[in-house]
Amino acid sequence: MFGYMDRCMGAVWGSGWALPAGGEGKVLEHSERSSFLPGLCSSSALPPSQPGSLALSCTLHRLPGAVTPTHSLQVLPSARCCPLAPAKPRQAMEGEPTLRLRIFDLNCWAIRYLSKRRQERVRLIGDTLRREGFDLVLLQEVWSEQDYSDLRVKLAGCYPFSHYFRSGVIGSGLCVFSRFPILDTLLYQYSLNGYPYMLQHGDWFCGKSVGLVIIKISGIIFNVYVTHLHAEYCREKDAYLPHRLVQAWELAQFIRHTSKAADVVLLGGDLNMHPEDVGIRLLRGWTGLRDAFAEAMRFEGCKNGCTLVPDNCFIDKSELLPFPLGIRIDYILYKAISSFTVKCEELKTTTGPALGTDIPFSDHEAVMATLHIQRRGQPVGAALGAADLALADVVTEARTEVGVGLQAAQRQRYSSGRMAVLALLLLLLQAAAALGILAGLGTEQPFPKLSFCLLAFLALGVLVLATGLHLFHTMEVKMLHGTKDQMGMALRALQERPSEG
């Protein structure tokens, strides 16, 4: 028998973990789901005499059909427990308990009025999440706040903590449900995200972002990031590659700068990149994040871990013709920063229709990871050293692509600027002609009045649009230029490092 934190602001956990001093607890219920490896916990874990610990009284009863028949207690310390008070774990030792975390990640494809059978699917997702009881749920493409609210109401019992990230015109589509208290959140909106005039793609209107939620479980600080990068509409001629690379870079930089006080970093989301793409290599190399699929001890699901598969009934099969098995673009990545190790015990993807229905959750398959987090004796330094040279190559490659995008953006800025100037000249010419007529210089009008007016309106329209485009591409140039510079700075730092030793 052992206790762990759930729906609470403090932390209590088997051997070596205690509620912060002053915390009060109440046993709420017993459940068969356990977040901790049973072998490493003992009944002597919570001596009631220990300062800051709490006396437990509970009734144990076994639920039928439980998957992991280990005994756990859900303990609810009162709200008087401090959300920010550090729960100090005991000194590292042999047989340190392992925290098991089950994560669910899915691009829900829940676009109001456009996605097929949306409400039915959102209901299905909610039912499954409630039944399965993950620890952490990371969702993308929940574009409608109503869908989020419905999910929140449905999941309030098993995921009492949640956050929806608002951004852009439509929304970021990102939300998180958690069994553990969310201490803080932060949103970083990517500086580049497609073009507002590409209405058929619509990425610009979503304000694509990365959301950060900070969660503390048994005194371990988790920085959990959820994101959705710009879609790839044509792999052969990917006009959005520079933008997606800027996003991957900003994501990596944001994670690096905000995760310094974290023990464990988790990233889940639809990265819209294949595993071998430069963007994902850049992200993994620059942050040191590891791919749960590549590291998993056990895997179950679509072949090669694909998350966009031709068998999915919502998928346009012609789009996946070059990839008969499908593609893997949804990821769970992780790393331990301080004196912890993280291992991926199991990775699963869904495979087609959800249990008891004829439809899948979404046009994407869900990714589900079971991670083991264990404290170890010595803190580890950055493990980047040896891989620096390879990383420098990746940064160089990404920088070249961003440079290509920069040139394209500069051309577009130039041509839209020229168009605006031409339209302005035409307007001025017409104004001069009109003034001339008014002043009686010309005896009669050279054009019919209607054509003259239409032309003026046309010129005005072109002027407004071209000016808008020019401004937009100026911003694009600035951001691409800034990213290229930052990557250059990173490259110099990387190239200087190896000569050290």
Place this chain on the structure above:
Amino acid sequence: MFGYMDRCMGAVWGSGWALPAGGEGKVLEHSERSSFLPGLCSSSALPPSQPGSLALSCTLHRLPGAVTPTHSLQVLPSARCCPLAPAKPRQAMEGEPTLRLRIFDLNCWAIRYLSKRRQERVRLIGDTLRREGFDLVLLQEVWSEQDYSDLRVKLAGCYPFSHYFRSGVIGSGLCVFSRFPILDTLLYQYSLNGYPYMLQHGDWFCGKSVGLVIIKISGIIFNVYVTHLHAEYCREKDAYLPHRLVQAWELAQFIRHTSKAADVVLLGGDLNMHPEDVGIRLLRGWTGLRDAFAEAMRFEGCKNGCTLVPDNCFIDKSELLPFPLGIRIDYILYKAISSFTVKCEELKTTTGPALGTDIPFSDHEAVMATLHIQRRGQPVGAALGAADLALADVVTEARTEVGVGLQAAQRQRYSSGRMAVLALLLLLLQAAAALGILAGLGTEQPFPKLSFCLLAFLALGVLVLATGLHLFHTMEVKMLHGTKDQMGMALRALQERPSEG
């Protein structure tokens, strides 16, 4: 005699500080400017036998007219010194050396084609910075990249490290010059920053942001933030208050989340807020930053530390009528995070025309702080506890203002949406009428052709504009809503904390 790091990637400093192992150094020059308190340093500071230290040989000569007659050495370790290698300070002890840092902050008002005597002033700023030799220079409103490049070339000798933050259409205007290596940078663009149709104010086009540069001096990690918030055009009816509050909140959140590995946090910039305004109280309360003006042991400059004064020849005196002494809106804020203390020894502002000229640097006065940073025995926890209740009041006040902004944005979103729908209806009506005429239903046209066309174009124009406005205000609503929620979350955390003890 003692050495300190300058223009180098490693760190060397009097008693208790050494170059990282493997670092190589070369004495470059001797200067009278010292970044360290002379009393705390000794000639035995750098025993050449110490592992990782370096042998020094130098010629001391005293420059005439030096202000601080202390002897210092500029030491240049070779590029082989690692920019990221930790320079470990010795254990804390009595008489621990103090690092003295001189910071210069100025809103340069360098708008191309608009700011008066811009080039002359930028030259003047460059000359002064070169002559005075600050450690860190934080500039705002350097809108032209050419001005930045000119400054960089001029200052390459004394400030070898610099960064320009690109953003928005015009640029963020932010740049940093440093005598110490910049290890990394990050830009966070505020989600709200005025309105694109307020051309006369132009803030939207600047992509206002906060820039972060990470600097390591003698093993101490400095997170240096530079920012410029939305201007206040009318204090009585400040339409931009909610936007500025969102910016202040995002700035505070960005600092909190990115500074967790820092030893010292510095923020400089034009915050466009008076010292007693809710935004600055929110920023200071939520981050724990201290105001150099309030903390300074000595002050010299404009009365009350004002940085926008009626005496300035570039200032429109009528704007400052309610404030005969001027206003203080430019700040240097700081705090120590880990086991350091920071004290402000001296704060100065410029007062009118620069030395030997008839013009001031800018329409703002510069702020110059001399900070003392000292390691102390015990790390300090967050010193917020006692002030939690007061902070909760500030967050509540800010949240109310954001709520007022949210209501206004919702009204604007509604009215622009209604306008777009009306324009669309008019267009459809006209299209129906035109089709009717084409189909021969009407025998003759009810309007003259020209008026009909003009009306159609007018409707089209209104439709496009109103749709654009509607989208913009939708984004505004989302961001205000998100910030209000975040503040609510912060408030709950604050209100739960005091009952703990």
